[in-house]
Amino acid sequence: xxxRSITIPALLLSAAICLGLCGCGGxxxxxxxxxxxxQPSTVSSAVGAIATDSWGYTGVNAQQLTSPAKAQVVVEGxxxxxxGLSTVVSGFDPTVVKYSSDPTTLxxxxxxxxxxxxxxxxxxxxxxxxxxxxAMTVTMQVPTLTxxxxxxxxxxxxxxxxxxSPQPTQVTSSGEVTFQAPVMSFYGVFK
Numbered sequence: 001x002x003x004r005s006i007t008i009p010a011l012l013l014s015a016a017i018c019l020g021l022c023g024c025g026g027x028x029x030x031x032x033x034x035x036x037x038x039q040p041s042t043v044s045s046a047v048g049a050i051a052t053d054s055w056g057y058t059g060v061n062a063q064q065l066t067s068p069a070k071a072q073v074v075v076e077g078x079x080x081x082x083x084g085l086s087t088v089v090s091g092f093d094p095t096v097v098k099y100s101s102d103p104t105t106l107x108x109x110x111x112x113x114x115x116x117x118x119x120x121x122x123x124x125x126x127x128x129x130x131x132x133x134x135a136m137t138v139t140m141q142v143p144t145l146t147x148x149x150x151x152x153x154x155x156x157x158x159x160x161x162x163x164x165s166p167q168p169t170q171v172t173s174s175g176e177v178t179f180q181a182p183v184m185s186f187y188g189v190f191k
Contacts, residue, residue, distance in 0.1 A: 089127055
């Protein structure tokens with residue numbers, strides 16, 4: 001009978017590969033904010049990346065994050081990205097932008113605490129970042145509303161379970177709303 005011997009370095013390499021693969025695909029997606037790992041077909045999603053220097057700043061020019069067709073997220077040049085503890089986020093940072101007009105795809109607490117009649121939302125995630133200074137500019141389509149109609153934009157605070165920081169705005173003639181997004185979260189349009 002023939003036996004095989006496996007060396008300790010080979011075992012260590014195998015363990016390192018397994019541990020590395022276990023962390024793939026997790027982390028920054030907003031599943032921790034109550035979302036689901038399986039995305040409903042009513043949610044449009046786009047994955048991309050943005051680079052920051054060792055001080056947490058983006059490049060000199062404004063950059064549009066990879067976004068679904070009905071949403072656009074622009075990060076101004078020299079934007080500082082920080083996590084929830086005000087620590088800079090640096091390197092090549094993965095991004096996820098989602099859009100939906102289906103309120104059942106929001107985190108469960110966000111479905112209960114809605115501040116008005118729900119229209120649509122966009123969610124923004126950049127690696128472990130929580131804030132963007134200056135705020136990102138978001139433009140999203142609201143096809144069920146009419147030009148000039150008043151709406152309010154709120155962001156969902158998972159810490160309190162509430163929609164906060166209302167931003168009143170109006171629907172443009174092209175059926176869109178534009179607003180500032182200072183934190184990575186769900187931004188809902190309510191009428």
